[in-house]
Amino acid sequence: MLCPYCLEEVKEFIQTTARNSKAKLNTCPACHKEVPILYADEYHDYPNVIVNAIGFTQHGKTAYLTALFYELWVRRKFDDGFFAMALDDEDLKTVYDNINRWKKGQLHDANPKVFPRPTIVRLNNLPGRRKNINCSLIVYDTSGEAFLDADGLAEYAHFVQKAPTAMFMISIPDIKTNGDDVAMEMKRLLNIYVMGMSKLGGDTKQQNLVVVYTKADLLQEYTKGDWQDLDKYLKSGWIHPELKVARENFMRNLRMASDRLKEFTAKCLDAHQFISFAEQRFRSVRYSMVSALGAAPDMQSKTLLEKANPRCVLHPIIWKIVKSVLEPRKRGELSSTLLD
Numbered sequence: 001m002l003c004p005y006c007l008e009e010v011k012e013f014i015q016t017t018a019r020n021s022k023a024k025l026n027t028c029p030a031c032h033k034e035v036p037i038l039y040a041d042e043y044h045d046y047p048n049v050i051v052n053a054i055g056f057t058q059h060g061k062t063a064y065l066t067a068l069f070y071e072l073w074v075r076r077k078f079d080d081g082f083f084a085m086a087l088d089d090e091d092l093k094t095v096y097d098n099i100n101r102w103k104k105g106q107l108h109d110a111n112p113k114v115f116p117r118p119t120i121v122r123l124n125n126l127p128g129r130r131k132n133i134n135c136s137l138i139v140y141d142t143s144g145e146a147f148l149d150a151d152g153l154a155e156y157a158h159f160v161q162k163a164p165t166a167m168f169m170i171s172i173p174d175i176k177t178n179g180d181d182v183a184m185e186m187k188r189l190l191n192i193y194v195m196g197m198s199k200l201g202g203d204t205k206q207q208n209l210v211v212v213y214t215k216a217d218l219l220q221e222y223t224k225g226d227w228q229d230l231d232k233y234l235k236s237g238w239i240h241p242e243l244k245v246a247r248e249n250f251m252r253n254l255r256m257a258s259d260r261l262k263e264f265t266a267k268c269l270d271a272h273q274f275i276s277f278a279e280q281r282f283r284s285v286r287y288s289m290v291s292a293l294g295a296a297p298d299m300q301s302k303t304l305l306e307k308a309n310p311r312c313v314l315h316p317i318i319w320k321i322v323k324s325v326l327e328p329r330k331r332g333e334l335s336s337t338l339l340d
């Protein structure tokens, strides 16, 4: 079993009883931290999906993860019995605090450069094609400063090593504002990641990569003319309107959006080396675009000008679930997987 706090694989968690009450406690034999009872007791019913936001500072990691909580907790109303829940008091408080700040339009400050405590969010009955899906998202959010070099990654972000899928968060508008070259900065992040993983003894060839273009509401200068379909995708969640007719088309939609974004990466961002580097160093590479806010915020007051309206935020997570849980479970017979 994976301890969500020290990321050691342990045989079992140690069950004790709290000193001053009859409350049951589970602790990790490796780091001695208290692990949620439900996490340990129902471990095998809820496969872990490690959500690791990897990206430079201010590229929208925390905003994205908050939008994800909001989407999963409040906005998603699937009719198949779907609900999201927390497993301990601290995570429940984190989720509610974040969502409440979010609803008031308050954004977060930059994260400190420390190894973060993850927030565990359990998803029940996420609709799949044939069967619903249960899983636990283990969400890590750290400062972008941890990704400035391979040493920083190894020290402050070693949670990346255990995840079957890495999630790169790249804000093209921020790279442009800093006067940097988008293709070069994308390649820098990838290079740092590959070096950091080797320092940790990991191998990116065993991992999948999801490249997420963040703050996509600010990409209008790109998504016009030949690339208008990407703007429509961002706004509606569907790359081709015809696909929208049936839920069975959902994964096809994500695959087609990913292919189109790869084309965008080559033709618009001129990031050919990034594509080759990623494809040769990872098992698979997929692309997504998201807007956590839906519109640009007022930078002075750090509040949103309009009510936050997240776009496509579930899509990278669906890729993660497919790559982390469904494909390994049913490798070789994908057509019968839950979301396919």
Ligand SMILES: Nc1nc2c(ncn2[C@@H]2O[C@H](COP(=O)(O)OP(=O)(O)OP(=O)(O)O)[C@@H](O)[C@H]2O)c(=O)[nH]1
Binding pocket: 055, 056, 057, 058, 059, 060, 061, 062, 063, 064, 107, 108, 109, 110, 111, 112, 142, 143, 144, 145, 214, 215, 216, 217, 218, 290, 291, 292, 293, 294, 295, 296, 297, 299
């Ligand atoms: N227009 C727009 N702005 C965004 C969006 N997401 C984030 N921002 C802006 O980008 C700023 C930085 O976002 P964060 O999510 O805090 O960035 P981060 O990657 O967590 O930064 P560090 O914690 O420093 O690594 C926010 O304060 C917002 O102003 C988005 O979807 N659209």
Ligand SMILES: [Mg+2]
Binding pocket: 061, 062, 063, 108, 109, 110, 111, 141, 142, 143, 144
């Ligand atoms: Mg942050």
Ligand SMILES: [Zn+2]
Binding pocket: 003, 004, 005, 006, 007, 008, 028, 029, 030, 031, 032, 033
């Ligand atoms: Zn532990």
